[in-house]
Amino acid sequence: MTTHATPQASAVPKSGLDAADLGASARSSSPAAEPAARSRWSWMGLGFVGALGILVFWAFDALPFQDLPAHAGLIALRHRFAESPFDQRFFVLAPHLGPYSLFRFIGEQVTSMFGPIAAVRTLGTLPLVVTPAALLFARRRLHGDMSPTMGFMGIVLSFGLMTLLGFASYLLGLAVMLFGLTLWLELLLAADRGENTIAKELVMLAAAPLIFIAHGHAFILFLVLAGIATIVTGRRRQRLLRLRTLVPALSLAAYVAWLERASTTPPGSVHVSAASLEPHFQGPYDKFTLLITPTLMTRTGIDFVIGCVVWLLVILCTVATVRKLSKPDAAAFATEGDGSSIHTRALVAGAVVIGAMFLVLPHAIGWFGFVDGRLVPLVLFLCLMAIRRPSLDRWLASSLDRMAPALAYGVAVVALVASYRFQNEARGYHEILAAVPSEARVLNVPLDPNSDIFTAHPFTHYDKLLLAERPTVVSDIWFHQGSALYPTKENPALRLPSTYSESDLHGVDWAAYHLEDWDYVLIRTRPEASTPATPDRLSLAEHRGGWWLYKSL
Template structure:
């Protein structure tokens, strides 16, 4: 059955004012203004990643360094001495492929700015696509929702790869739900839809493995949640190509985890669980970025609205045969069943598993996306419709402006990093010790990976590189990072046990403190090379003096 058309700006009074030729001129004008507003707010959101010099997004400097390292690796004998580059297709391949394409045009820092921009564009488009295909909702409201939810704690953590994977996954789930309904109705195009899903599913896997696993869970739940369950289960065969690819990559990882010339890197995959209060606090993270409290309040409001709309929609879809009811009812049943399943998984998951962090928190926006996507406009009272149609633009604009203002204020906190990193000579070995990586403006730890901005500009060895399939980099026996003490954790230094470090491995020590903090205590083997703001660079007395032309490296 075809969903009934829905217009986000169509209140009951406006609906009564329509004429034979279609919507009234006033309604068309409001609709056009809303779409223009969506483009305007989207432009502000995108500019957050481009107009400021210092990036507050935690992992983006690291990605800039890794993109540059991989790009120049074949010509860098120094880095070949310390690293093995062994890329193969896998859950991060799309991100690496895009990064390599961007770096050729706009450099490594420009590449990560572009990569961070993609989810802000892709998420609203994915939600608009889903609502139009599943509910024939042609309004811009879900575009505003997508913009608002594009700025959360995971954005600040720099999880651009995962966020892009989630956008791809939402498109894939939409295609899957359409296939399920076509299967129920024995639609003549169901085979074509099955082939589309079969072709698209591998893209979800190479976009991000975690997002792909979430898709598999949602696809499985939606298969049995409603409709002709037996016929739906048969359509799981459309996922065989993607599952085969995932299985082959898993076999590669098990059979060749240590590329020739590298040391085995097997981090302990110990799960870390949080308290119930900490778990509850993760619910506000879909919009949480700053310490102002504004985005916290917005998260609470969005959740209350989503829950209220969920109650109204679930009441409307409880009864009726799963095959005979309208297609949009079956879509809502599938989406809410999937949201419930992800919610239960969220409660059961640890917060981190070894190096893979924020495991449970990654599911929170997904639950919210599914709950909001499942809303049936036809069962909402006029007050709820007005809240959706006017509230979504207000929330999106507030979040975008807040991100812009916070990024402006962040520049003063980051001041000095260019001058300090500019003192690092080519082919130096740098121990990064961000004793205070936090910001007074943003939450999370934006200064953890700033050492990689120097790596983005010149060959270096830095102390913390992600050694796994995602980075495609592995250490050689000569890499000093393999001799770091177990207590070393760049993102969470509890303290510095200096005797545990082999200081002769390092030419420089880079430290980050509060700008007002006194000079940190450091072993006598190092002398102060440069200090600006909260940035301290110390040189090992046995190392050659820094390159006098270091400031000319032109860090972006």
């Protein structure tokens, strides 16, 4: 757009005003100054809504994020293990490099300074910070987009069902993967142009293993997307040669897989039967309902509406971008100097393939759950990275820029209000846990771990908070490479019935339990529920709200 100097700016200075003053005045009142001012306010707004989102993880005592209490307990157990004979009696600590290593490392570092509860709050917060940063980084590097809009969208998609389930390790790994994918697309474009790619290849050599140690599932998705980007566009031969930069990461993954297979039972541990890898598929309706989970946390319905708006915006913007790419002048359009459309083709192809994977994958494979649901936000991320602003008409571009902040503020406020209300549901857990002495064995029986406010099962792992405070043994520890913990033969969890599952316990056949293995039994019900039926061997020791603590006689 051509601009013309105003008469004041070009006139001879009068009345004591010099040319610099007049020039500054002209610039401050020019039309170009208004977008810049709006941009500054937008960035400030992004920072403010990000701060609101962070408060969700730090402003309240009771956390509604299902797996985070478990992570707090496991982090504390690992941290004190070398000096705790009691923990050594029941567990073997055998960490090695692999998926979850980054998660464990961050948790350990924060625990050393501030304790395990602060560690899980930090780990829960990280995806909220890193995900918007990854989208902003991708938009700037791939399309030259300097606006904060996608940062707002990153915050929106940081509050979903997986956040509520406490899948902080996967969400962090997914954000790291988006950074890595952006670097990969830049490397491929440089290869297309015949540039010297040594520096970019060295960066990729370091980034790919980082994705692997952040999360194994995220690494697999990165390999899929990297492969798609390599073959769908550009100079394929040159692109295929750059796959050499992934060899170290693939070698590390193969080594870890061999190590896991060769040493699944560390010295001093007892072999635990491998969980069945039988896939569990859901019906078409259940699969369809997963589409709303990237923004679904509460039962208010507000985040459901926000999710629908997000999908509408993403679909409209993506369709507009694809239509522009498919027009007759697309050949010239695809060879633009900035490479933006080349990146878009790769990202859209990736979104299509990930969407197809979502349709065909099961909901769970053995103990590894929410397999297909994990892909839904990734489809949205890829589309947001693919959108080209020149392809959007004025109304659509304006709608995206105006709606993104509103949606971000909406999810942050809903999460804050719901967390405040959740405190009443969780009341009493401090008093109950305080009644359990050190070095006790506690059987957790969450008969009703659900919430009337949030949509997941936030009380499933509250027993693990005992581990965060003192040496104890609880009934459900994740025995695998991720936790780096394995049971000894004295661990009473080995004698639990096969029907026991903290995450899906519909009833209790008390006769199937060896209650003599446990000093206490912790039962969770709704606060208004009547006294649970228990065998005579159990004596009520404490009751607060929906928490019931029984002593084994």
